[in-house]
Every structure is written in structure tokens, then in C-alpha cells.
Amino acid sequence: MLKDLPYKARIFILLVFCSGCILALNLFRLSIDTPINWGGFLLFLILTVLSDSLPVSLPRGGQVTVSFALVFASILLFPPFVAVLVAILGDLLSSKRERPYPLHKYLFNSGQLILSVGLAALTYHLLNGRLEPVFMMDLLPIMTALLVDVGINIGLVTIVMALAQEVSPWAIWATNFRWMIPNLMALAPLGVLIALVFRSTGGFGVLLFFVPLLIARHSFQSYMDMRQSFLDTIQSLAAAIDAKDPYTRGHSERVARYAVAIAREMKRPEDQVEQLQYIAVLHDAGKIGIPEAILNKPGSLDRDEFAQMQHHAAIGAEIVANVKMLASGADIVRHHHEKWDGKGYPDGLVGAAIPLGSRIIAVADAFDAMTSDRPYRPARAPEAALEEIKGCSGRQFDPGVVKAFINVYPSLNLSNKAEQKTLAEAAAAREEVASHRQKVPIEHECGDDRI
Numbered sequence: 001m002l003k004d005l006p007y008k009a010r011i012f013i014l015l016v017f018c019s020g021c022i023l024a025l026n027l028f029r030l031s032i033d034t035p036i037n038w039g040g041f042l043l044f045l046i047l048t049v050l051s052d053s054l055p056v057s058l059p060r061g062g063q064v065t066v067s068f069a070l071v072f073a074s075i076l077l078f079p080p081f082v083a084v085l086v087a088i089l090g091d092l093l094s095s096k097r098e099r100p101y102p103l104h105k106y107l108f109n110s111g112q113l114i115l116s117v118g119l120a121a122l123t124y125h126l127l128n129g130r131l132e133p134v135f136m137m138d139l140l141p142i143m144t145a146l147l148v149d150v151g152i153n154i155g156l157v158t159i160v161m162a163l164a165q166e167v168s169p170w171a172i173w174a175t176n177f178r179w180m181i182p183n184l185m186a187l188a189p190l191g192v193l194i195a196l197v198f199r200s201t202g203g204f205g206v207l208l209f210f211v212p213l214l215i216a217r218h219s220f221q222s223y224m225d226m227r228q229s230f231l232d233t234i235q236s237l238a239a240a241i242d243a244k245d246p247y248t249r250g251h252s253e254r255v256a257r258y259a260v261a262i263a264r265e266m267k268r269p270e271d272q273v274e275q276l277q278y279i280a281v282l283h284d285a286g287k288i289g290i291p292e293a294i295l296n297k298p299g300s301l302d303r304d305e306f307a308q309m310q311h312h313a314a315i316g317a318e319i320v321a322n323v324k325m326l327a328s329g330a331d332i333v334r335h336h337h338e339k340w341d342g343k344g345y346p347d348g349l350v351g352a353a354i355p356l357g358s359r360i361i362a363v364a365d366a367f368d369a370m371t372s373d374r375p376y377r378p379a380r381a382p383e384a385a386l387e388e389i390k391g392c393s394g395r396q397f398d399p400g401v402v403k404a405f406i407n408v409y410p411s412l413n414l415s416n417k418a419e420q421k422t423l424a425e426a427a428a429a430r431e432e433v434a435s436h437r438q439k440v441p442i443e444h445e446c447g448d449d450r451i
């Protein structure tokens with residue numbers, strides 16, 4: 001609903017729609033005396049509707065379709081107003097559209113399509129674009145139209161998503177759109193070819209081109225499916241690790257959530273944040289190689305046991321190094337128990353020599369460990385754990401990371417619904433701990449020796 005959106009997003013949507021309407025009126029006036037190939041318009045409209053009906057969902061919301069090539073061909077073939085009609089009607093008639101189509105989406109999509117397609121078509125015609133690209137100079141109007149189309153489209157969608165979700169446009173751009181640019185640039189030549197084929201052979205040749213478009217769509221979908229499978233696999237692996245110790249249930253996911261919040265607060269690039277999220281989920285993957293008798297021991301670890309426990313960092317790094325998409329994060333796993341003062345393990349790295357991701361996970365890990373029940377001690381209150389983290393700043397933890405954690409702590413919303421469930425589980429575990437607790441060891445550091 002339009003009224004449910006943040007104030008700035010509503011203003012932006014209305015601004016885009018009104019600007020689009022003004023441009024559409026002007027394009028209509030410019031096209032009124034131009035002869036129009038209505039058969040060609042109908043063919044491109046039908047193909048665009050078909051393509052738009054097979055969208056690929058993006059990870060942070062929004063969708064992309066291969067109809068881009070068909071609309072781009074329309075920009076090169078038809079007067080600007082007709083190209084805009086192909087884009088808007090293709091969007092509205094798509095069978096994958098929500099029914100009823102929410103007003104704010106209708107307003108924004110119509111406005112941004114008119115602006116991106118209309119201005120790209122206008123640019124192409126003003127530059128006297130021709131459909132015989134033999135010399136480099138002939139490509140200039142096409143390239144300019146492409147940049148205008150892609151730039152306005154992605155720019156407006158990025159801004160509206162950032163305003164609606166109240167996150168930085170950079171976060172939306174990096175997660176959803178940066179990887180799209182090469183794909184759109186690859187679809188653009190296909191659009192040019194479709195336009196050339198239509199000009200020389202008519203509709204039949206265009207139909208032949210529709211098959212590669214469907215294959216391109218399949219590639220988009222495969223990429224998104226693979227990405228999702230990758231995430232699911234990581235989460236299953238983390239759940240398997242957590243399952244070895246019922247007291248750490250959900251630990252990996254919570255550490256990942258805190259680590260992401262800290263990294264964003266530290267203004268890390270969004271692709272690094274995403275990588276850190278996966279690594280944080282797997283930071284204790286090496287525990288799979290540690291005997292359960294040590295993991296679940298209801299008392300302090302002796303020297304040998306502690307030495308065995310320390311191996312989990314190196315084992316985890318080896319596991320992660322074998323996953324091609326995560327291999328660059330293996331060092332982060334290896335060093336997640338290093339300390340700022342050099343007294344950590346496995347390599348005793350000091351200060352900035354410790355990878356930043358490891359320093360971030362160290363704080364997130366210690367905070368979650370302190371606020372969770374363990375067989376050898378009950379959970380602490382979040383505020384008490386935060387104070388302890390502050391106390392260890394500059395000794396165990398990177399002061400910069402602690403500062404970022406203090407800043408994001410209020411927004412971690414530890415009392416939201418998901419967290420309430422976790423807290424309820426923690427309360428049940430606490431009762432169990434109380435019933436057979438032996439002795440609570442005196443803690444000498446933030447977190448404990450088994451995080």
C-alpha cells in the first residue's frame with residue numbers, strides 16, 4: 001500500500017510518476033504525425049508480455065526479465081511513444097504481475113519505464129540513430145541510448161528500493177544490480193540484432209530470436225537458484241554443527257546477524273558483508289572435527305582438551321577453503337579466536353594483522369556466547385554482556401569493532417519475535433542447567449573457551 005511506505009518513498013514514487021506523465025504527453029505530441037507499424041508493435045508487445053511473464057527474483061526484492069532486449073529493440077525501431085507503450089503494456093499485461101497490482105507499484109513502474117525507455121528513445125532519435133551500424137560512429141547513438149535506458153532504470157529502482165526499505169542505496173545496488181550490468185550489456189546486442197532482423201526479414205526472423213532469449217532467461221534463473229541452494233547448504237551445515245551441542249542451537253545464525261550489522265555499521269562494501277555473512281554462519285564449522293565429549297563437557301576444559309578445542313579454527317578454515325565461493329574467507333575462519341593484544345590462537349596475530357572479518361566475528365561470537373546458556377554456566381543479560389565486551393575493548397577486541405557494535409546494539413532488536421523464541425528456548429535450557437549444574441567456572445575473558 002502506498003500509505004504504508006516511508007514518507008520519502010511515497011514522494012519519490014509520485015515524483016517519478018508525474019515526470020513520466022509529462023514526458024509521455026510530449027512524446028505523444030512528437031509521434032502524432034509519424035507513420036507507425038502497428039503489426040510490428042503488436043508482435044513486440046506479445047513477445048515482451050511473454051518474457052515479462054517469466055521473471056527472475058532478486059535476493060533483496062525486485063525482479064529482472066529478458067524483455068529488456070525486446071524493449072531495447074523497440075527503442076531502435078519505433079517512435080519513442082510506441083517504444084514506451086511496448087514497455088508499459090508489456091509490464092502491465094504480464095501474467096506474473098500481482099493481481100490486483102498495487103497502486104504504488106503501478107505508479108512507480110509506469111513512471112520509471114516512461115522515463116528510462118522514453119528518454120533513451122528520444123536520445124537515439126535526437127542523435128539521428130540508424131539501424132545500419134557499420135562504422136563505430138553509427139554505434140554511438142545506440143550505445144548512448146543503452147546507457148540512458150540502463151542508467152535511469154537501475155538508478156530509479158535502486159533509489160525507490162532504498163527509500164522503501166530504509167537502507168543505503170549502495171546496499172541495494174551492490175546486492176541486486178551490480179552483477180546485472182554485464183548481463184544487460186550482453187542482452188543489448190541481442191536487442192540490436194532483433195531490431196536489424198525485424199527491419200530486414202520481418203516478424204518471422206524475430207520469432208527465431210526469441211529462443212535464445214528464453215535461454216538467457218534460463219541462465220538468469222539458474223544463477224539465482226544456485227545462489228539459493230548455496231545459502232541453503234551453508235545453513236544446513238551450520239545447523240548440523242549447532243546440533244552437536246543443543247546449547248549452541250541457533251548460535252551460528254545469530255553470530256552472522258550480529259556480524260552483518262557490525263560490518264554495515266563499519267561501512268564495509270556490501271559484497272564483503274554478504275561474504276562475511278556466509279563465513280560467520282560457518283565460523284565454527286571445524287567443531288565437526290572435535291569430540292562431543294569435549295564440546296559438551298559440563299565443566300572447565302583441561303590443558304589437553306583446550307588444545308584439542310583450539311584445533312577447530314584451523315579445521316574450519318580447511319573446510320571453508322575447499323568451498324570455491326568462500327575460499328577467500330578461510331583466513332577469517334582461521335583467525336576468529338585471535339585477540340587484539342596477540343594472546344589469541346592459532347597464530348597469536350596482533351591488532352590489524354588479524355583479518356577484519358575475524359575481528360568482527362570475535363565480538364559477535366563472544367556476545368552471543370555470553371547471552372546463551374552453556375552446560376557450565378547460565379546466560380547473562382544482553383546489557384551485562386555488552387558491558388563486558390566494552391571492558392575487553394583494546395585487549396581482546398578491536399576497539400573500532402566494539403565501537404560499531406555499541407552503535408548497532410540498540411537496533412539488534414533483541415526482543416523481536418524471532419529472538420523471543422530463542423530466548424524462550426534459552427530459558428528452558430537455563431532450567432535444565434540449574435538442575436544439574438556442577439560448578440560455574442570463573443571467567444577470565446569475554447565469551448568463553450568453547451565459542
Ligand SMILES: [Fe+2]
Nearest residue numbers: 283284450451
Ligand atoms: Fe570458534
